[in-house]
Amino acid sequence: MNFDPRVIVALDFSSAAAALAFADRVNPSLCRLKVGKELFTASGPALVEQLVARGFDVFLDLKFHDIPHTVAQACKVAASLGVWMVNVHASGGRKMLETTRDALEALPQRPLLIAVTVLTSMGAEELAEMGLPAPATQVERLAKLAQSCGLDGVVCSAQEARQLKQICGTDFKLVTPGIRPVGSDSHDQTRIMTPKSAMQAGSDYLVIGRPITQSTDPILTLQQINAELA
Numbered sequence: 001m002n003f004d005p006r007v008i009v010a011l012d013f014s015s016a017a018a019a020l021a022f023a024d025r026v027n028p029s030l031c032r033l034k035v036g037k038e039l040f041t042a043s044g045p046a047l048v049e050q051l052v053a054r055g056f057d058v059f060l061d062l063k064f065h066d067i068p069h070t071v072a073q074a075c076k077v078a079a080s081l082g083v084w085m086v087n088v089h090a091s092g093g094r095k096m097l098e099t100t101r102d103a104l105e106a107l108p109q110r111p112l113l114i115a116v117t118v119l120t121s122m123g124a125e126e127l128a129e130m131g132l133p134a135p136a137t138q139v140e141r142l143a144k145l146a147q148s149c150g151l152d153g154v155v156c157s158a159q160e161a162r163q164l165k166q167i168c169g170t171d172f173k174l175v176t177p178g179i180r181p182v183g184s185d186s187h188d189q190t191r192i193m194t195p196k197s198a199m200q201a202g203s204d205y206l207v208i209g210r211p212i213t214q215s216t217d218p219i220l221t222l223q224q225i226n227a228e229l230a
């Protein structure tokens, strides 16, 4: 049994029923769970509370990006749901990051606060079109900003994990989507890596959605990934 699961399953379902049907088949020793924009929009905070009540570490992946007060207040409400991790966009800037960190630090119990650097769906060309440097450079810049603002870590691709562990140190959490087992479809992800390579590169947590949830046998796929990481 793995009591510190590294896989965070992205519950990208369109209903609470579908998410709970998946949750019924796993347990907190097999995986953590992520609730993102689709499921939260469909099901709201009640579903998050249900997953927390079942003992899962829940990453509420709403990627807040707004003025400092709005983001800080939203994260405080998220914390009140009992979630394990919340996130904001690092590109919201220093004031937003620090205000949110301060708001969470004032709570008796707070979730981990992490910042999205560059979405794993984006490659160099798309960044260049927006006047931004190559992914590795932009991710490093935003990770340093997030760390200097006192955040717990960042969302990045596993392709930047080795570089960020060297720069930001081992305690700074790296949460990496864009994970694809050998032979699986990359879908809309650009900066991808296999589960094992991602862990070897320094990822702390692997966010995996479709390769598990759309598998013909989701639980077997999850077990196989866990075995590969053990």
Ligand SMILES: O=c1ccn([C@@H]2O[C@H](COP(=O)(O)O)[C@@H](O)[C@H]2O)c(=O)[nH]1
Pocket (backbone or CB within 6 Å): 010, 012, 036, 116, 118, 119, 120, 121, 155, 156, 177, 178, 179, 187, 189, 207, 208, 209, 210, 211
């Ligand atoms: O840069 C990012 C940030 C978040 N995500 C989220 O992770 C999952 C990935 O799902 P897959 O099906 O494994 O591609 C999804 O919920 C995204 O919203 C990301 O992919 N990249």
